[in-house]
Amino acid sequence: MDALILLASLFVFIGIGVPVAYAMGVAALVSALWIDIPLEAVMLKISDGVSKFSLLAIPFFVLAGAIMAEGGIARRLVGFANVLVGFIRGGLSLVNILASSMFGCISGSSVADTSSIGTVMIPQMVRAGYPRLFAVNVTITGSVQAILIPPSHNAVIYSLAAGGTISIAALFLGGVLPGLLLGLSLIILCLVIAHREGYPKGRRVPLGEALKVAADALWGLGTMVIILGGILSGVFTATESAAVACVYAFLVTMVVYRDYKWRELPYLIHRTVKTVGMVMILIAFASGFGYIMALMRLPAHVTEFFLTLSSNKYIILLLINMMLLVLGCLMDMAPLILICTPILLPVVTKLGVDPVHFGIIMLVNLGIGLVTPPVGATLFVGCAVGKVTMEEVTRTIWPFYIAMFVVLMLVTYIPAISLWVPGHFSY
Numbered sequence: 001m002d003a004l005i006l007l008a009s010l011f012v013f014i015g016i017g018v019p020v021a022y023a024m025g026v027a028a029l030v031s032a033l034w035i036d037i038p039l040e041a042v043m044l045k046i047s048d049g050v051s052k053f054s055l056l057a058i059p060f061f062v063l064a065g066a067i068m069a070e071g072g073i074a075r076r077l078v079g080f081a082n083v084l085v086g087f088i089r090g091g092l093s094l095v096n097i098l099a100s101s102m103f104g105c106i107s108g109s110s111v112a113d114t115s116s117i118g119t120v121m122i123p124q125m126v127r128a129g130y131p132r133l134f135a136v137n138v139t140i141t142g143s144v145q146a147i148l149i150p151p152s153h154n155a156v157i158y159s160l161a162a163g164g165t166i167s168i169a170a171l172f173l174g175g176v177l178p179g180l181l182l183g184l185s186l187i188i189l190c191l192v193i194a195h196r197e198g199y200p201k202g203r204r205v206p207l208g209e210a211l212k213v214a215a216d217a218l219w220g221l222g223t224m225v226i227i228l229g230g231i232l233s234g235v236f237t238a239t240e241s242a243a244v245a246c247v248y249a250f251l252v253t254m255v256v257y258r259d260y261k262w263r264e265l266p267y268l269i270h271r272t273v274k275t276v277g278m279v280m281i282l283i284a285f286a287s288g289f290g291y292i293m294a295l296m297r298l299p300a301h302v303t304e305f306f307l308t309l310s311s312n313k314y315i316i317l318l319l320i321n322m323m324l325l326v327l328g329c330l331m332d333m334a335p336l337i338l339i340c341t342p343i344l345l346p347v348v349t350k351l352g353v354d355p356v357h358f359g360i361i362m363l364v365n366l367g368i369g370l371v372t373p374p375v376g377a378t379l380f381v382g383c384a385v386g387k388v389t390m391e392e393v394t395r396t397i398w399p400f401y402i403a404m405f406v407v408l409m410l411v412t413y414i415p416a417i418s419l420w421v422p423g424h425f426s427y
Helices: 002-015 020-034 039-049 053-070 073-085 091-107 110-127 132-142 153-161 168-174 176-197 207-233 238-257 262-295 298-309 313-328 333-350 355-369 377-386 390-396 398-413 416-424
Strands: none
Touching: 002 020, 002 262, 002 298, 020 039, 020 262, 020 333, 039 262, 053 073, 053 091, 053 110, 053 153, 053 207, 053 238, 053 262, 073 091, 073 110, 073 207, 073 238, 091 110, 091 132, 091 176, 091 207, 110 132, 110 377, 132 176, 132 377, 132 390, 132 398, 153 168, 153 262, 153 333, 153 355, 168 176, 168 207, 168 238, 168 355, 168 416, 176 355, 176 398, 176 416, 207 238, 262 298, 262 333, 298 313, 298 333, 313 333, 313 355, 313 398, 333 355, 355 398, 355 416, 377 390, 398 416
16 A cells, blocks of 8 residues: 555656656655655655765766767767768668767767757758658667667666666676667668668768868767776776766867857856756655655565566566566656666566666666657657657657667577676676
8 A cells, every 4th residue: 555655646746747856756755654754764865865976977977978969079970970881872871870879979868869960960861862751760769879888877877776786887888789789780770771762872981081080080089988998997987987078078179179169168068957957856856765665665565576477587577678668658768767776676686687787678678768659758859850740750660669679689688798798897
């Protein structure tokens, strides 16, 4: 009954239009009154939720990504990707996906990836003769790589939702191969569609021009070296690499590229503070919500429920994936990670699933939710940038959903895809 009060109040508040973050906070307070827990205890947990040093990685990575996105790095990465694969039939779709892979290593955000890469690539693909809906589909699904490839903000959130016991660096490394696998699956799909539909080839870039384009993009690509190289070498922690990447992004954008005006910098910082503020409020209230869940032993009850269905971990993982895919269509990614991780992680660890592996499963799964209606944030942004309706995209995107689902199943049932890289570097 206690758990029913908690979950029912959460969904009632969400149903009447209360933002998810505040709905979690109010539901925690209502449930605390129900089980006669002092409200001060809940408020202390809410405060503790944002009193963690590792949380500093989020504002630093968000600011670094925003600076580089506004400073012309997306356009330069598109040019560099065009040098590598633009001459292939359907090459602009491959350029789109490859540019998303590289920009994802800077932004860590699917929405930012779609906005930055889509603004450059969608009009370019349409002018070259690609269907507008195809261009939008490629852009929004390719941007899901940013959820997996370091520096993923959602990997940091998962680590916090798991109680801070899972290394952020291990999650970053664990997402590398799944992110590349997702990109590869979309590339194969685009090649098949391009040959079937006769999409155009691009031109081969002359060597001199190619070297110039690569040199221009090199400064932006250096951000990836700082983030991954710093962590792998042990020079930086994930949080420290975020701070260094932020300083580097500022210097590259304002001193080297100089595409961004100094007078516009306060507005960029203001937008970043608003974004980070929303994330921090969500994390804070989720901590109070998780505290009440723990007192009600909700994770233990859920574990018992799943184990009554089956003791086979592969079946349990399939059921969890199906549940998360449905939830991903109804709620945004960050609140789902904060709500579901404390509930589901005990279930899978009891079955012997590695917490890093499960984290990557959740990121892939809920990343798909970002491009599914009715509340997919990346889907909304892609439709706005591409000037198409959500209904039009939904009717044509199903081959991309199939490719992403295949990747989800591979990541779920082949743990080495997620664990080989962290294990190789002793994480």
